[in-house]
Amino acid sequence: MADLLWDRGYAATSPRDVMAKAHVGQGSFYHHFSGKHDLAISALRQNIFEGLTEAPEDAGSPAVDRIEARLARPRPGTRGCRIGRMTSDPAVVEDPEMLSIIADAFSTMRQRWATLTAEAIDAGNLPGDLDPDDLAQTFSAVIQGGYVLARAHGSQEPMDAAIRGLIALMESVRTSGNHPIRRAPTQTTPQSKEHS
Amino acid sequence: MADLLWDRGYAATSPRDVMAKAHVGQGSFYHHFSGKHDLAISALRQNIFEGLTEAPEDAGSPAVDRIEARLARPRPGTRGCRIGRMTSDPAVVEDPEMLSIIADAFSTMRQRWATLTAEAIDAGNLPGDLDPDDLAQTFSAVIQGGYVLARAHGSQEPMDAAIRGLIALMESVRTSGNHPIRRAPTQTTPQSKEHS
DNA sequence: GTCTATATTTCGATAGAC
């Protein structure tokens, strides 16, 4: 069902479609799952697991480069995001269980972006007055919005353009860093949270 | 039907729902419209007209300020975008007529952003190496993605955060402008497209 | 466990009275 959930959404996917695609009868279906909702929960969890599983970037490069590499990661846009598209389906949003699974997925992504962004700021490659949590949502939003634009135009290009625009902004605000060459083996420049 | 199209989507909205909401019988419905699809086209056009109708910003302020003001415009996020949400509905995307109406709407928005961005670059308030068309898609994407995040969390906050993050980036890349005080009444600094 | 009926409701639309 995972594929059908992604392509057709929850409300528009019937058990009949699932059974046809899986080449099973109704008996099998209702033996293994209590109904459409039960199966959808399983399929949703699987889609989210796959959507959140990403190849890690080169751990050695600066955080700001890892941000840009992650933003620029190829994403087939015209199919839409298997997680984000769920939010348009009222039957999903009105279901507390499904909605919380989706909200958790986006929270996980936001946390990843925020950590990376905070790293980049700490490294001195992004201005210190930027808020990592806000920027994290901006990154998520550009990707999610990119999917929407790609589907609206039936083309990958608008999504790529949106991400290019964001990366160009990132490059424009990029700062030169903490000058690690001048970093002495003793105390570095005094930072605030020195303890813990 | 416009409201139902926004809230429930195309596929999930039945003529029965529409007739109940409008307090009319089936006879009236099928007398004025040839069917569900016909009515949806009308409702979609109306929603897009309303979605594209915006109060103009203060014409006297710099273009970069008008961009930020337009980005920060209040948008009730948890209902989603009445245009963007259509792209999740396969029945809409697979219909060439509806899809082209939606694609045109996004093209109109992109054009508006691109014009504003080009103005800001010409005024010297944004770096000249930024691409107005790419940035225009970035702006659209942050807004569309903001809607997705707001619906995923059932809260306005993620959308506001995403837009705050983008505006903070804009402020960081903002440049001091063309120094209009030094602008002489004769020829200004030579620009490329002086003819036409 | 998997299959084939069957039940109930809704969908999208048509027919025909008024």
Added chain:
DNA sequence: GTCTATCGAAATATAGAC
């Protein structure tokens, strides 16, 4: 123009044979 009655198909699920 607007109404009620009705149709054929699909959605979601249950019943019961094998």
